[in-house]
Amino acid sequence: MADTMRFSDGEGYEAMMGIWSALIGADFLDWLNVPGGARWADIGCGNGASTELIAERSRPTSVEAIDPSPAQLEFARSRHRSGVANFTLGSALQLPYPADAFEVAIMALVIFFVPDPAKGVAELRRVVRPGGTVAAYAWDIEGGGFPYEDVHVAMRNVGVDPILPPQSEVANLDALERLWTDAGLVEVATRTIVAQRVFPSFDNYWERAISAPGIGQPIAKLSAGQLSNIRDTVRGSHTSGELVYEGRAHAVRGRVATQS
Ligand SMILES: C[S@@+](CC[C@H](N)C(=O)[O-])C[C@H]1O[C@@H](n2cnc3c(N)ncnc32)[C@H](O)[C@@H]1O
Numbered sequence: 001m002a003d004t005m006r007f008s009d010g011e012g013y014e015a016m017m018g019i020w021s022a023l024i025g026a027d028f029l030d031w032l033n034v035p036g037g038a039r040w041a042d043i044g045c046g047n048g049a050s051t052e053l054i055a056e057r058s059r060p061t062s063v064e065a066i067d068p069s070p071a072q073l074e075f076a077r078s079r080h081r082s083g084v085a086n087f088t089l090g091s092a093l094q095l096p097y098p099a100d101a102f103e104v105a106i107m108a109l110v111i112f113f114v115p116d117p118a119k120g121v122a123e124l125r126r127v128v129r130p131g132g133t134v135a136a137y138a139w140d141i142e143g144g145g146f147p148y149e150d151v152h153v154a155m156r157n158v159g160v161d162p163i164l165p166p167q168s169e170v171a172n173l174d175a176l177e178r179l180w181t182d183a184g185l186v187e188v189a190t191r192t193i194v195a196q197r198v199f200p201s202f203d204n205y206w207e208r209a210i211s212a213p214g215i216g217q218p219i220a221k222l223s224a225g226q227l228s229n230i231r232d233t234v235r236g237s238h239t240s241g242e243l244v245y246e247g248r249a250h251a252v253r254g255r256v257a258t259q260s
Contacts (some may be wrong), residue, residue: 005113005163005213010047010075016211018049020147021109023195024175024249025053028108028137031191032253037061038103041127042085043092043120044110046074051085054106055173064097066090086124092120100129107136109249111176112165122184130258134185137173137193137251145248147197148209154233155218161213176252185254202238205245 007013029038033042036059045051045065047065067073080087090096091093092107105112105124114120125133139146141164146152152162158182169175173190199205208211210216219227 004166005067005217007046008071009211010072010078012088013047013072013075014049014260016208017109018047020195020197020247021049021154022053024137024193024247025050025108026057026114027193027195028135028249028251029053029057030142031193031251032106032133032135034104034133035057036224038127039101040064041095041097041102041105041124042066043095043107043124044113045076045087046072046109048085048087049077050073050106050108051076051087052079052156055080055084056245060084062086062254064102066092066095079141080113095123096225097127099126101127102132103129104133104135107138109138111136111179112141112167112171114167117167117170119177119184121179123184125183125185125237125256128256130256132256133253134180134183134250134256135253136176137249138165138176140192140248140250141168141171142229143172143248145250147247148212148215149246150234151209151212151215151224151230154230155215157233158229160218160222160226165214165215171250173250173252176250180252180254184257186257188252188254189253190250193251194246195249196244199245201240202235204241205243206234208233 040063042065051065090247
């Protein structure tokens with residue numbers, strides 16, 4: 001059976017991915033342009049990176065945050081200060097909320113992990129009231145937008161497959177648009193969001209990259225020689241100083257139709 005990614009270290013996740021999520025998420029939340037005072041659902045909240053961003057930027061009345069990883073939730077609870085969010089163990093496939101409970105529900109870097117993405121979107125739609133917003137963003141994995149893509153390429157060059165999100169193809173723009181439209185959402189729109197992140201050194205970048213489960217899990221099985229081969233390829237001619245990397249995500253939003 002193919003290996004799957006495990007998210008079990010909230011602090012490590014923050015350095016590896018939470019910072020990236022907040023960089024993309026800032027543009028994403030601006031794009032959603034949800035008025036203050038809304039009730040939010042953050043589905044697949046992980047270590048709380050997306051939850052905290054909503055709390056800081058969107059002036060929510062409340063944020064219900066849910067994730068299947070107890071370790072990630074523990075970190076999310078420990079970092080949360082404002083008291084606006086509530087964290088629950090659970091899955092996107094069966095949300096423990098009544099219909100029409102929120103003005104907006106999002107999945108930040110989650111939809112490609114959900115085993116049945118259409119069911120996940122249907123659940124988002126169910127819990128958002130008519131006129132409310134259902135939205136998501138995910139790395140453009142198939143188009144090379146994952147921020148540690150150069151490590152993926154170097155791994156493949158020596159015959160080692162990175163572990164990808166199981167439903168990577170749903171992060172394509174047309175697939176996201178179709179999912180949202182097929183779910184009966186209206187005013188569906190998509191866009192690409194690009195973010196840049198500065199790493200103080202190559203070593204810092206490399207440590208973050210190999211802590212990604214889809215990279216760290218397969219390379220843990222390699223010999224020291226194979227590993228340094230991949231590292232040297234990624235490092236290339238970079239000797240010292242900071243590096244700027246780019247990540248590219250696809251975002252989608254739609255509204256729950258109001259009854260006519
Ligand atoms: C890349 S993290 C994103 C976390 C956070 N939203 C962020 O922006 O950083 C993906 C998260 O999806 C969660 N996840 C995986 N399967 C899920 C499911 N079926 N329902 C909800 N969340 C799920 C994982 O536990 C993980 O925390």
